[in-house]
Amino acid sequence: MASDDAAISTNDDASQCKRYAVEKGYWTDPYISLLTGRPTNIHTPEINRGYYARVKGIRLLLEQFLRTTKCECQIINLGAGFDTTFWLLKDQGLAPKCFVDIDFPTVTSKKCHFIKSRKSLLQKVINEGIDIKIDKYDLHGSNYHLVGANLRNLNELDSKLSICGVDRNLPTIFLAECVLIYMEVKHSSALLQWITDNFMSAFFINYEQVHMNDKFGQIMIDNLKARQCSLPGVMACISVKSQTERFLNTGWQYADIIEMNHVYECLPQADVQRIENLEFWMNVNCWINSWLITALVMLIKIPTALAFIRSIF
Numbered sequence: 463m464a465s466d467d468a469a470i471s472t473n474d475d476a477s478q479c480k481r482y483a484v485e486k487g488y489w490t491d492p493y494i495s496l497l498t499g500r501p502t503n504i505h506t507p508e509i510n511r512g513y514y515a516r517v518k519g520i521r522l523l524l525e526q527f528l529r530t531t532k533c534e535c536q537i538i539n540l541g542a543g544f545d546t547t548f549w550l551l552k553d554q555g556l557a558p559k560c561f562v563d564i565d566f567p568t569v570t571s572k573k574c575h576f577i578k579s580r581k582s583l584l585q586k587v588i589n590e591g592i593d594i595k596i597d598k599y600d601l602h603g604s605n606y607h608l609v610g611a612n613l614r615n616l617n618e619l620d621s622k623l624s625i626c627g628v629d630r631n632l633p634t635i636f637l638a639e640c641v642l643i644y645m646e647v648k649h650s651s652a653l654l655q656w657i658t659d660n661f662m663s664a665f666f667i668n669y670e671q672v673h674m675n676d677k678f679g680q681i682m683i684d685n686l687k688a689r690q691c692s693l694p695g696v697m698a699c700i701s702v703k704s705q706t707e708r709f710l711n712t713g714w715q716y717a718d719i720i721e722m723n724h725v726y727e728c729l730p731q732a733d734v735q736r737i738e739n740l741e742f743w744m745n746v747n748c749w750i751n752s753w754l755i756t757a758l759v760m761l762i763k764i765p766t767a768l769a770f771i772r773s774i775f
């Protein structure tokens with residue numbers, strides 16, 4: 463489907479934005495550059511800070527879940543794209559019993575290829591004595607799995623997760639970072655319902671736009687329309703209330719929202735201060751530019767001011 467191609471292309475944006483911010487020093491990720499090329503555009507500090515808050519906020523929630531369950535749990539990353547969370551958690555000694563990355567086969571085939579061909583990615587998905595299974599779209603390592611599936615097709619999702627050995631009785635956290643918005647509400651609701659019907663103890667981290675009917679929402683909609691994305695999930699993102707209701711109406715017992723400004727305030731403030739200084743020179747550059755403009759405006763105004771003063775005396 464054409465709209466699937468547009469949704470698939472958003473992975474390139476997300477991974478390039480992450481790589482750009484990593485190269486600026488916002489956070490450390492030695493793996494993202496193995497999966498995506500050097501970004502071609504310059505990103506503003508605001509975009510980088512937004513990605514920083516998104517990545518750090520999600521990571522804090524995942525770490526809390528992993529520590530609480532002592533890693534006796536599973537993570538299922540829906541619409542994972544080129545996300546590197548598995549490798550970063552593994553480096554921290556925080557890998558869960560089973561980690562599954564799922565995306566369209568077009569995306570997973572590229573990720574499979576990169577994992578196969580980059581030693582530092584491959585090493586982390588292999589455990590001695592256990593054979594890794596790789597075909598064109600899917601990869602099964604010791605506790606890492608990458609599978610190609612369409613999240614609209616629940617039968618396919620069900621059987622792929624079974625092949626990964628997902629245990630439906632184990633605490634499982636689902637992650638969807640900018641994914642449900644690309645699905646029609648009937649499909650995302652069916653997916654959320656399928657999870658509550660099939661998992662004994664499930665959690666869901668959904669990173670998504672809200673207030674899609676305000677000025678910034680409109681900018682985003684225009685941006686996505688320009689790429690011929692059909693935006694089927696926008697209706698669920700109209701308000702904070704509609705976001706929580708989509709969960710409460712599909713069998714989830716509790717749902718809450720934290721807006722990103724608040725997440726930013728809750729992150730470790732020493733690190734926030736560090737990143738706010740990263741692009742200090744870029745900020746200074748902006749100030750100098752605006753001062754230059756002010757100085758220029760003053761220069762234009764001086765003759766007028768002089769003429770005015772002379773006219774008085």
Ligand code: SAM
Nearest residue numbers: 470472473476541542543565566612613639640
């Ligand atoms: N979650 C990743 C991140 O934040 O870096 C990628 C986000 S990207 C904006 C959205 C991803 O969702 C794309 O990789 C796209 O292919 C995937 N996606 C959207 N709809 C999907 C569907 N129906 N089935 C599988 N993947 C889907």
